[in-house]
Amino acid sequence: MSRPVARRAKQVPLRTHWFVLTMLLVCLATMLLLNGYTHHMYGAEPDGAVRSPGKLGGAPPSIVKGGPVIDAGEGQPRSASPKPRTIALTFDDGPDPVWTPKILDLLKAQKVHATFFVVGTEIAAHPALARRIVAEGHQIAVHTFTHANLTTVAGWRRDMELRQSQSILAGATGVTTTLLRPPYSSEPAELTDRDWESIEATRKAGYLTVLTTQDSEDWRKPGTTQIIANSMPRSSAGQVLLMHDAGGDRSETVEALSKLVPRLKARGFRFATVSDAVGLPDPTRKAGLLDRGRGLAVIWAMWLSDFVLKLLTWLxxxxxxxxxxxxxxxxxxxxxxxxxxxxxxxxxxxxxxxxxxxxxxxxxxxxxxxxxxxxxxxxxxxxxxxxxxxxxxxxxxxxxxxxxxxxxxxxxxxxxxxxxxxxxxxxxxxxxxxxxxxxxxxxxxxxxxxxxxxxxxxxxxxxxxxxxxxxxxxxxxxxxxxxxxxxxxxxxxxxxxxxxxxxxxxxxxxxxxxxxxxxxxxxxxxxxxxxxxxxxxxxxxxxxxxxxxxxxxxxxxxxxxxxxxxxxxxxxxxxxxxxxxxxxxxxxxxxxxxxxxxxxxxxxxxxxxxxxxxxxxxxxxxxxxxxxxxxxxxxxxxxxxxxxxxxxxxxxxxxxxxxxxxxxxxxxxxxxxxxxxxxxxxxxxGTRLRWQRMERYGSLQAPASTEGFP
The missing domain is CATH 3.90.550.10 (Spore Coat Polysaccharide Biosynthesis Protein SpsA; Chain A)
Incomplete structure (x- = not known):
């Protein structure tokens, strides 16, 4: 094999090419890891469908028998209950582009304020809805980044779930909050020892935990009548009522809510946010410029990861x-x-x-x-x-x-x-x-x-x-x-x-x-x-x-x-x-x-x-x-x-x-x-490649007969 004259070509600078390619692959891998984590490590099960592992009795008796808002800080843990004849409407798992606007419209028509425990990934996908929640006077609170079970995940992931959800909330709405509802939580009486360990850990991160006193069980989709029955107070005591504005078809929830609110008002109950219901100061704070910038960066990164995945899918x-x-x-x-x-x-x-x-x-x-x-x-x-x-x-x-x-x-x-x-x-x-x-x-x-x-x-x-x-x-x-x-x-x-x-x-x-x-x-x-x-x-x-x-x-x-x-x-x-x-x-x-x-x-x-x-x-x-x-x-x-x-x-x-x-x-x-x-x-x-001559080994032999090469 012959080769062209050496002076007519120059060596190709390979290092720059491979550096660029490596950086592209690193960026691609980062985007895919982010997308995979935010979309496919999401806890998809409804809150009430998962029972917390561990034995009962880990929480202090005063908490187990106390109210649904828990401060597990140093010293004697404290809890608070809603005022009598006060209903704190709470909605989990949103915001959802279909059902959250319907619920917000209904609440606005009824002149009722509620508390929305939002998921970080859903805020990133629908930041305008999160801003609407805040703008219409509702209380917005944290329900983790990917709806992860804080009781069972590792400590590093629990910290990341809280930090990223708070960051995205700041980027989307300009506010932060100290209210948290752990996914798959229930009433104070159902707290296990591992639940309590998780609540103590989140308190060290600066959060108050909000549980429930009454579950509408709308996640079961039992029908409008049953949802209303599950939501009706059994006494004049104040309640923290759990409902959902995301996680599937919530048409039964919307219909039940349109009947439930007037009925409870007629019985003398009033509706309030969680902090108003228990007499706490407003838990939301205006986010700093750095926090907002960090949150917007996370949101944009998630949008970019979604775009990359869609592009990869089409490719x-x-x-x-x-x-x-x-x-x-x-x-x-x-x-x-x-x-x-x-x-x-x-x-x-x-x-x-x-x-x-x-x-x-x-x-x-x-x-x-x-x-x-x-x-x-x-x-x-x-x-x-x-x-x-x-x-x-x-x-x-x-x-x-x-x-x-x-x-x-x-x-x-x-x-x-x-x-x-x-x-x-x-x-x-x-x-x-x-x-x-x-x-x-x-x-x-x-x-x-x-x-x-x-x-x-x-x-x-x-x-x-x-x-x-x-x-x-x-x-x-x-x-x-x-x-x-x-x-x-x-x-x-x-x-x-x-x-x-x-x-x-x-x-x-x-x-x-x-x-x-x-x-x-x-x-x-x-x-x-x-x-x-x-x-x-x-x-x-x-x-x-x-x-x-x-x-x-x-x-x-x-x-x-x-x-x-x-x-x-x-x-x-x-x-x-x-x-x-x-x-x-x-x-x-x-x-x-x-x-x-x-x-x-x-x-x-x-x-x-x-x-x-x-x-x-x-x-x-x-x-x-x-x-x-x-x-x-x-x-x-x-x-x-x-x-x-x-x-x-x-x-x-x-x-x-x-x-x-x-x-x-x-x-x-x-x-x-x-x-x-x-x-x-x-x-x-535009670089001209130098001739690449292959080394010869002499491994072939001429065929000895017309029978062909072996």
Missing amino acids: LYAAGALAVLRAITTLIAARRHARMRDWLYGPPVTEPVSVIVPAYNESAGIEAAIRSLVASDHPLEVIVVDDGSTDGTADLVESLRIPGVRVIRQANAGKPIALNTGMQAARFDLIVMVDGDTVFEPDAVRMLIQPFGHPAVGAVSGNAKVGNRGGLLGRWQHIEYVIGFNLDRRLFDLAECMPTVPGAVGGFRRTALERIGGLSDVTLAEDTDLTMALCRDGWRVVYEERAVAWTEAPASLDALWRQRYRWCYGTIQAMWKHRGAWVQRGQAGKFGRRGLTYLLLFQVLLPLLAPVVDVFSLYGLVFLDPVRVLLVWLGFLVVQMGMGLYAFRLDGERAGPLWTLPLQQFVYRQLMYLVVIQSVFTALA
């Missing part, structure tokens, strides 16, 4: 749709292409062929490549263009003294120039270009040139297979060649929009090459650039699956990264260079609107979206239903496995390596989309 849908679309189109195309396997392009092509082998430091594998070519069952000449090798490649080829093999030496000028040099020296009109690490089957050249029987065919792509497929990395690349590259080539062949004839095995008509001026060195993917230029010039480029050649794949992750980085970046360069094909007519237009669109969707956008699938999968495993997420992943894997089995059958390959396909999803796939991400960053930065 996930897009990635899924693209993956399904690609699977359907490639499988349909592969099936149709298989039916055309014996289709003839014209009379048999028997004319001799010039094979050009560009070589830069290819001593490890050049002998096997040359011997496989001269063992061909079709007449040919072999031209080895030594591009300034320093490892004795040219000397090695000359020492073989094989008839029909010529060596041309030139100063290092790059692979495209070496191929142009070989083309000028070629004696025949049909030219085959071969990498120096590729081994041909004996019939590969003959099969490769048969499509030239049709005068419109300007180039033919052969079937490149991975020869060194031992180990996981080798098997994964083998799978990629069979499922990815070869299935795509069948589709491109049918759609007449082949974007790449691989450098490992490709045939060309000399007149077609001369008409476009030969190969160009302005991109790093000279084979893709050449193929696109031929398509834009009106030539057909086809795929001949029976022309099999064996290539040496990278044997390490570092070598694989460098090779695929060059391929991907070079492909993006070529796509940009030939973007005008999108608006051309004829064969060039087919290539542009079909081939370039396919590359953009499935080889650029889909890999860019692939991390979304992985990120969302992790999010789902942590915060959603992990079984459902695993089932979706298994479904995706089944589709991949089905495509693999079919592609392997079409290529005549054993299906054994497919057992590594699930492992490929965890390592190899991530490496490939990171390659695309890095290539896009490099392209956007």
Whole structure:
């Protein structure tokens, strides 16, 4: 393999790209963690449906037998009860965009004030409703950040629940409060020892705890009549009545409230906020500027996290749709292409062929490549263009003294120039270009040139297979060649929009090459650039699956990264260079609107979206239903496995390596989309990438007979 002159390129500054990408991933992970915590660690059960754990008797007798407003401060704990014939209406779990406004309208019409124990996440979602509660003279109080059970959560989370709910309240309404109703709490007589420990801890944080004396049990949805019955006082004693303005359909609560308030007023009861009912000073205070700013920052962060999740969801849908679309189109195309396997392009092509082998430091594998070519069952000449090798490649080829093999030496000028040099020296009109690490089957050249029987065919792509497929990395690349590259080539062949004839095995008509001026060195993917230029010039480029050649794949992750980085970046360069094909007519237009669109969707956008699938999968495993997420992943894997089995059958390959396909999803796939991400960053930065030459191992041997490469 040759390489471009070093002075024509510069090293890409990778650190900046990876720093930006890392920061984006950190921000994304932070947003998802925030969203997952605020939306999926929410205590969804109604307060009365959960019993507090622990034994009774932990609270002091004076508290158990006392009132519902508790001060568990140092010294003797105290409690307070509502004044006689006074009802403190309280509403939990809001604000809700549907039911809270209805309840506020009803209370305003009845000229009644109530106390709303609000959840921090709901305030962040509906800050205007929280402001309306305060503006209309109602009392607003804390019901934690995510409706967490303060009795059972760890101390750090209890502190965070209180701190964040207070912060959001300050940001949304401009006030703070010292009133707290713990979720899943009940009457003082029901306090357990763990409940009391929690109340003492919240008192140290500066809160008064508000329990209830009467539960409407509207969360059970027992019907309007039963809610009214549950809410009616049994005596003239004051009550703290529990109702809900969120947590589901509250139509029964609204209807019951519209009847309950007039009925209680008629019996001589008055309504008040909690602090007024028990004779306490106003617990709300105006928030400081810093507290308001901190609260607004939390609200905006939650809004941003919601937006990020919605965006990720739509991107996930897009990635899924693209993956399904690609699977359907490639499988349909592969099936149709298989039916055309014996289709003839014209009379048999028997004319001799010039094979050009560009070589830069290819001593490890050049002998096997040359011997496989001269063992061909079709007449040919072999031209080895030594591009300034320093490892004795040219000397090695000359020492073989094989008839029909010529060596041309030139100063290092790059692979495209070496191929142009070989083309000028070629004696025949049909030219085959071969990498120096590729081994041909004996019939590969003959099969490769048969499509030239049709005068419109300007180039033919052969079937490149991975020869060194031992180990996981080798098997994964083998799978990629069979499922990815070869299935795509069948589709491109049918759609007449082949974007790449691989450098490992490709045939060309000399007149077609001369008409476009030969190969160009302005991109790093000279084979893709050449193929696109031929398509834009009106030539057909086809795929001949029976022309099999064996290539040496990278044997390490570092070598694989460098090779695929060059391929991907070079492909993006070529796509940009030939973007005008999108608006051309004829064969060039087919290539542009079909081939370039396919590359953009499935080889650029889909890999860019692939991390979304992985990120969302992790999010789902942590915060959603992990079984459902695993089932979706298994479904995706089944589709991949089905495509693999079919592609392997079409290529005549054993299906054994497919057992590594699930492992490929965890390592190899991530490496490939990171390659695309890095290539896009490099392209956007306008930096020219230096040639990344792959190390040769000499692992391939020329086939000993016509039975094929093992």
